[in-house]
Amino acid sequence: MYSGRAFCKLKKMSKNKSGKKHWDVNTDANEKKTEVKSEPIDILTTAYDLMTFVSRNKFGPGMGIMRWLSAQRNQRGGFISTQDTTVSLEALTLFMVGAQPDNYNVRLQLTAGDEVRTVTVNNNNALVLQSIDLMSIPPELKVSAEGTGFAVVELGLFYNVESLGDASDVFDVSTVLLDDTTNGFTLMTCAKHLQDGSSGVCVETIQIPSGFTADLSSAGNIVGLKRLEQTDGQVVAYFDSVGKTSTCMKLSCSRTNMVAKNKPAYISMVDYYKPDDSTVVSYHPRKLQKSSVCEICPQCSGCSQRS
Structure with missing residues (x-):
C-alpha cells in the first residue's frame, strides 16, 4: 500500500x-x-x-x-x-x-545524402552500441525502420567553438609551501566555494611531484573529509561539501626516488555531481625548480668530479 x-x-x-x-x-x-x-x-x-x-x-x-x-x-x-x-x-x-519482445528484430535504414547505411538490431546485439561515421554533413538525414521491437537512434555532431563561454571559477584554491627542501616539503592547500551556498560532494586531486610520496597521516583530522587515498602519484580527498569558509589540508611529502628538474604539479577541485564546476591550479616547490641532477644524486656518474 x-x-x-x-x-x-x-x-x-x-x-x-x-x-x-x-x-x-x-x-x-x-x-x-x-x-x-x-x-x-x-x-x-x-x-x-x-x-x-x-x-x-x-x-x-x-x-x-x-x-x-x-x-x-x-x-x-x-x-x-x-x-x-x-x-x-x-x-x-x-x-x-x-x-523487448521474443521475436525482436528491427532493421534500420539511414539515408544521408548519397550515403545509405543499414543497421539490424535483434536479440543477439540489442545491448551493443552500433555506430556509423558519415563522410560529410548532409542537409537532411532520414531514418526508416521495419520489424518488431524498438531501437534508439542518436545523432552526434562535432564542431569547434572560439570561446568556452563563462570561465569564472567555482572554487578558490590556494597553496602554501612549507619546509621546502630538495628532499621534502609540506604542502598546504585551502579551498572555498565562490558561488551561493555550499557545494555538493567535492573531490580534490593533488598531484605529487615525481620522486616523492605523501604521508597521509600528516593531514590530521579535517572537518568534512570523508576519505583520503593515494594512488598513481596523486592524493585524492573526498569532502562532504566545500563552503564559504576555507577548508585546508596539510600534506608532508618526502623523496623516495632520485628525480631532478621536476615540472609543476596540479591541484583540481571538482563538484562530484557537477563536473563542470571545477578549478585547477598548479604549484612548484622552489627547491625543485632550481635543483640539478647532481644536487639530487651526488653519486651519479659525472657528479663526483664536479664537487
Whole structure:
C-alpha cells in the first residue's frame, strides 16, 4: 500500500515535455538556468526512477523516461560523471531487456545524402552500441525502420567553438609551501566555494611531484573529509561539501626516488555531481625548480668530479 502511494507521488513529481519524462532534484535552480543543460544528479535520479518503473513492469509509461535518459548520453554512449553513467547504463539495460519482445528484430535504414547505411538490431546485439561515421554533413538525414521491437537512434555532431563561454571559477584554491627542501616539503592547500551556498560532494586531486610520496597521516583530522587515498602519484580527498569558509589540508611529502628538474604539479577541485564546476591550479616547490641532477644524486656518474 505504501509503495503504491510512493509510486504515485513519484509520478506526480516528474517533468514532462515533448514525450520525454525526467526528474529535477533542484527545481528552483534549474528554472533559473539560462541554458538547457541537465545536471548529473538529475540524470542519476531519473535513472533510479526508470529502474523503479522497470521493477513494476511499467514499460509503456517508462518509455518517456528512456527517451529522456537516452538523449542525455554523449557521443561515446556515456553521460557526465562516472556514477550517473554507471547507474544510467544499468537502468537502460534493464529497460531494454524487459521491454523487448521474443521475436525482436528491427532493421534500420539511414539515408544521408548519397550515403545509405543499414543497421539490424535483434536479440543477439540489442545491448551493443552500433555506430556509423558519415563522410560529410548532409542537409537532411532520414531514418526508416521495419520489424518488431524498438531501437534508439542518436545523432552526434562535432564542431569547434572560439570561446568556452563563462570561465569564472567555482572554487578558490590556494597553496602554501612549507619546509621546502630538495628532499621534502609540506604542502598546504585551502579551498572555498565562490558561488551561493555550499557545494555538493567535492573531490580534490593533488598531484605529487615525481620522486616523492605523501604521508597521509600528516593531514590530521579535517572537518568534512570523508576519505583520503593515494594512488598513481596523486592524493585524492573526498569532502562532504566545500563552503564559504576555507577548508585546508596539510600534506608532508618526502623523496623516495632520485628525480631532478621536476615540472609543476596540479591541484583540481571538482563538484562530484557537477563536473563542470571545477578549478585547477598548479604549484612548484622552489627547491625543485632550481635543483640539478647532481644536487639530487651526488653519486651519479659525472657528479663526483664536479664537487
